[in-house]
Amino acid sequence: MNYYFSNYKFNSTNLCLYKDKVSIQIRSNEARLLSLLLSSTGEIVSKTKILDTVWSGKVVSEQAVFQNISSLRVIFGEHAIKTFSGKGYQWQLTAQTETASKNVKCGDLRQVNTTFRKRQAVVAVLGGIFISLLVSLFIINNVEHLDNEQLGVDIKLLPFSLESDSQSAVVINDELAFQLKSILSSSRYIEVTLAAVDVLFMDYTNTPDQYFSQLVGKGNTTLVLSSNISKRGEAYFLRYELHGISDKWSGEFQSPSIEGVLQQLAIHLERVASTPSLLVNDKRHDVNHLELELLHRRFPADVIIFERFIVSLQNSGNLNKALILAEKLKSLTRNDLLHHARAELLLGNILVEQGLSDSAELHLSAAQSLSAQLGHFQLQSDIAKSLSLVGRNRQNYHAISKYLRRAMYFARKAEDPVRELSALNYLYIFNYKLGNKTKALSLLEEAELILYGSGLPQVHYSQIYLHKAISADNVNDKEQYSRELLALYSPKQENWLVSSAQTLLVELLIEQQRWQEANSLFIDHDSFTITESYLVATILLAQERMSQAAIYAAQSFEKSTMAGDQLASLNAALLLFTVHSEMGNQLEQARYRKYISDKSTKLWAEINRDALSQAGLSNRITF
Numbered sequence: 007m008n009y010y011f012s013n014y015k016f017n018s019t020n021l022c023l024y025k026d027k028v029s030i031q032i033r034s035n036e037a038r039l040l041s042l043l044l045s046s047t048g049e050i051v052s053k054t055k056i057l058d059t060v061w062s063g064k065v066v067s068e069q070a071v072f073q074n075i076s077s078l079r080v081i082f083g084e085h086a087i088k089t090f091s092g093k094g095y096q097w098q099l100t101a102q103t104e105t106a107s108k109n110v111k112c113g114d115l116r117q118v119n120t121t122f123r124k125r126q127a128v129v130a131v132l133g134g135i136f137i138s139l140l141v142s143l144f145i146i147n148n149v150e151h152l153d154n155e156q157l158g159v160d161i162k163l164l165p166f167s168l169e170s171d172s173q174s175a176v177v178i179n180d181e182l183a184f185q186l187k188s189i190l191s192s193s194r195y196i197e198v199t200l201a202a203v204d205v206l207f208m209d210y211t212n213t214p215d216q217y218f219s220q221l222v223g224k225g226n227t228t229l230v231l232s233s234n235i236s237k238r239g240e241a242y243f244l245r246y247e248l249h250g251i252s253d254k255w256s257g258e259f260q261s262p263s264i265e266g267v268l269q270q271l272a273i274h275l276e277r278v279a280s281t282p283s284l285l286v287n288d289k290r291h292d293v294n295h296l297e298l299e300l301l302h303r304r305f306p307a308d309v310i311i312f313e314r315f316i317v318s319l320q321n322s323g324n325l326n327k328a329l330i331l332a333e334k335l336k337s338l339t340r341n342d343l344l345h346h347a348r349a350e351l352l353l354g355n356i357l358v359e360q361g362l363s364d365s366a367e368l369h370l371s372a373a374q375s376l377s378a379q380l381g382h383f384q385l386q387s388d389i390a391k392s393l394s395l396v397g398r399n400r401q402n403y404h405a406i407s408k409y410l411r412r413a414m415y416f417a418r419k420a421e422d423p424v425r426e427l428s429a430l431n432y433l434y435i436f437n438y439k440l441g442n443k444t445k446a447l448s449l450l451e452e453a454e455l456i457l458y459g460s461g462l463p464q465v466h467y468s469q470i471y472l473h474k475a476i477s478a479d480n481v482n483d484k485e486q487y488s489r490e491l492l493a494l495y496s497p498k499q500e501n502w503l504v505s506s507a508q509t510l511l512v513e514l515l516i517e518q519q520r521w522q523e524a525n526s527l528f529i530d531h532d533s534f535t536i537t538e539s540y541l542v543a544t545i546l547l548a549q550e551r552m553s554q555a556a557i558y559a560a561q562s563f564e565k566s567t568m569a570g571d572q573l574a575s576l577n578a579a580l581l582l583f584t585v586h587s588e589m590g591n592q593l594e595q596a597r598y599r600k601y602i603s604d605k606s607t608k609l610w611a612e613i614n615r616d617a618l619s620q621a622g623l624s625n626r627i628t629f
Contacts, residue, residue, distance in 0.1 A: 076269035207234035250284030383420035
């Protein structure tokens with residue numbers, strides 16, 4: 007029998023599910039359960055009947071029923087299946103039926119009897135195989151020849167943070183951690199251990215490095231999961247962060263019940279916990295992006311995977327494709343208020359980056375309205391911050407200041423000092439760039455008061471040290487604040503604050519021709535970061551050691567290109583163009599001139615306007 011409901015089709019004979027004529031992967035138990043519910047439309051189906059029909063007499067717990075019901079709700083929405091306490095479940099969506107052909111295989115809906123469409127299908131299949139092979143090779147080479155279903159992953163589960171309705175108090179809750187551990191006990195590859203550490207979600211996520219190494223030891227396949235549950239109105243919201251050796255997954259779920267959000271989290275963890283980006287210390291953007299694309303193809307209804315895939319496209323500069331997929335995400339989440347708001351925010355961010363401020367403002371305003379309905383202060387803060395970028399595009403300082411202050415207000419209501427400081431950091435940067443130095447310095451004092459009152463660890467002072475270094479008139483003060491910032495981080499710890507401080511310090515040492523100190527900053531040549539390779543090349547260029555400068559600049563270019571860091575690769579390309587100009591190497595000049603011309607963004611060109619002018623490249627860049 008074929009069942010048609012919403013934009014889905016389900017063939018109960020072959021257990022095939024389609025959305026908009028595209029095949030969706032669904033587990034056999036879920037498909038049999040869906041078939042039972044659809045064939046019993048209007049009836050309340052008991053747990054006993056489900057166990058007898060779906061599992062055919064096998065001994066399984068009632069928890070298996072709940073888990074599979076939750077999986078179907080993730081695909082079709084919470085409203086698709088109604089729970090009758092103590093009685094069972096009932097299918098809620100209106101479905102049309104027709105007799106199904108017995109010899110149709112899953113996937114046949116997309117086959118069309120024209121040569122052109124057949125060729126398209128072959129190309130698509132070959133493309134899919136190629137992507138699968140690349141990711142599979144990566145997994146095999148880096149995770150000891152184990153595939154996604156077999157890989158053993160240990161998760162250290164921190165106690166849940168549980169917020170009251172008023173958000174006035176947050177408490178540690180071990181019982182919820184035991185409940186999630188119980189749900190995941192049937193997992194074939196996830197092993198959960200309860201961590202003997204009482205730390206609140208916000209404390210852990212604000213400074214994960216402080217806890218991660220002591221929790222996981224030396225195990226690459228050990229992850230740390232921290233979660234927070236809050237209630238707003240009649241809905242529960244679960245935020246989580248899953249940290250691995252070099253990356254993390256994070257997201258949020260919404261449900262009318264705590265059990266519902268726990269089930270959604272468990273299903274999602276089954277999909278992402280063994281991804282190579284979590285388990286392997288490799289930051290290659292091309293591999294991580296392929297991993298995300300494969301995950302999205304496998305689980306198209308998982309909105310957290312979908313959103314992360316779109317953000318990956320956005321970060322790599324593929325804004326048009328990101329925009330198209332963000333529209334699809336918006337359509338997919340129309341019955342999910344939380345993720346619909348997030349889809350509107352994502353659309354707004356992409357349009358801001360494209361310079362389409364009016365369209366961006368429409369989507370961000372829609373996101374703000376939805377997040378206000380939810381009473382979601384963190385999301386409202388993020389949206390206000392994005393609206394400030396619309397003001398930046400319009401060169402409207404009043405709008406920039408208004409929205410950043412609004413972002414700080416909502417962050418404060420959410421009791422999230424890190425978000426509040428992030429918005430204040432943007433406000434400082436805008437004021438400093440506009441020459442409002444007195445105002446900028448007063449904002450630094452405000453940031454220090456926020457930090458002092460929040461009790462955040464010392465590492466969060468790094469932004470203040472950086473801004474003080476940038477704005478200091480005295481070179482000794484610049485050097486002091488730069489070195490104080492670097493002292494807060496362990497060697498090889500890479501983030502934009504460390505890179506900025508390293509760059510300031512190198513510029514100062516080059517200006518003063520303190521070559522011995524400059525050369526001694528970077529000594530571990532075999533493990534240079536992108537920024538370190540770039541800065542070593544800059545030092546060598548200043549010393550007119552061109553051949554060596556070209557080697558390290560090329561290292562920075564290669565690493566940043568492979569990592570998908572477009573701004574860093576453009577910086578390295580400009581440096582390589584300059585070095586090869588000094589060496590008179592016209593072929594290499596032409597190569598990097600073309601790269602800069604093809605890949606430049608308006609923002610990067612504006613930041614590097616003087617350097618581009620000195621290199622004679624200003625007239626080569628058009629937008």
